[in-house]
Amino acid sequence: MTVLPFRASAAAAEDVINEFTGGAAVADAGIDLTAPEIAENGNTVPVSVSAEGATSILLLATGNPTPGVATFNFGPLAGAQSASTRIRLAGTQDVVAIAKLADGSFARASKTVKVTIGGCGG
Amino acid sequence: MASGVKPRVKVPKKAAAGDVITIKSLISHKMESGQRKDGSGNLIPRSIINRFTCDFNGQNVIDVTLEPAISTNPYFEFEAQVPEAGEFKFTWYDDDGDVYEETKSIAV
Numbered sequence: 001m002t003v004l005p006f007r008a009s010a011a012a013a014e015d016v017i018n019e020f021t022g023g024a025a026v027a028d029a030g031i032d033l034t035a036p037e038i039a040e041n042g043n044t045v046p047v048s049v050s051a052e053g054a055t056s057i058l059l060l061a062t063g064n065p066t067p068g069v070a071t072f073n074f075g076p077l078a079g080a081q082s083a084s085t086r087i088r089l090a091g092t093q094d095v096v097a098i099a100k101l102a103d104g105s106f107a108r109a110s111k112t113v114k115v116t117i118g119g120c121g122g
Numbered sequence: 123m124a125s126g127v128k129p130r131v132k133v134p135k136k137a138a139a140g141d142v143i144t145i146k147s148l149i150s151h152k153m154e155s156g157q158r159k160d161g162s163g164n165l166i167p168r169s170i171i172n173r174f175t176c177d178f179n180g181q182n183v184i185d186v187t188l189e190p191a192i193s194t195n196p197y198f199e200f201e202a203q204v205p206e207a208g209e210f211k212f213t214w215y216d217d218d219g220d221v222y223e224e225t226k227s228i229a230v
Binding site: 043044045048061064065066068069070071072073074075076077078079080082083084085086087088089 | 142143144155157177178181182183184185186187188189190191192193194196197198199200201202203205
């Protein structure tokens with residue numbers, strides 16, 4: 001098994017996005033992504049996503065060895081389509097969130113996070 | 123069985139019917155990403171929690187798929203509706219096949 005070079009996964013991230021959206025057009029509004037501008041420790045970066053009326057939200061780290069971070073699927077009793085968690089980032093990169101809205105359309109938000117110490121070991 | 127796995131969940135004890143409450147959950151788990159190497163240069167195999175779900179009285183609130191990029195001790199904060207008194211059930215699924223469960227009841 002080989003270790004992928006840093007940033008090799010930007011194209012992989014596009015593949016994951018296409019798989020999630022099925023190639024549909026993605027709007028720029030309708031989703032909020034909150035992440036720090038600078039994260040000193042890439043091992044635990046707090047992020048939160050929120051998209052009103054979303055059925056699921058895909059979270060990606062485009063500069064990680066594997067771009068997938070998490071997929072949130074909201075059930076009928078979700079109080080709001082929002083969630084917060086902590087993620088690992090290998091280095092300075094864009095974090096992308098894509099929401100699948102109830103009407104079948106998609107919304108995208110991205111944010112650049114500067115990482116001082118990468119969080120993927122290696 | 124991963125050692126030292128302990129789920130913790132914070133749910134209010136009471137709510138009014140129809141209220142939206144915030145739930146915080148954390149489970150202690152090393153979340154080995156499968157990218158790191160040990161002292162002799164061998165890859166440490168991946169061992170993470172790959173799915174987390176929360177249900178209330180059998181109805182789904184949130185179902186999260188986790189990838190290795192989720193930090194050690196996966197933490198989630200989310201919101202849930204409380205239509206009636208009942209029980210929240212939280213389930214974590216480990217890569218090694220273990221399932222960790224936690225329940226919290228809430229009164230209205």
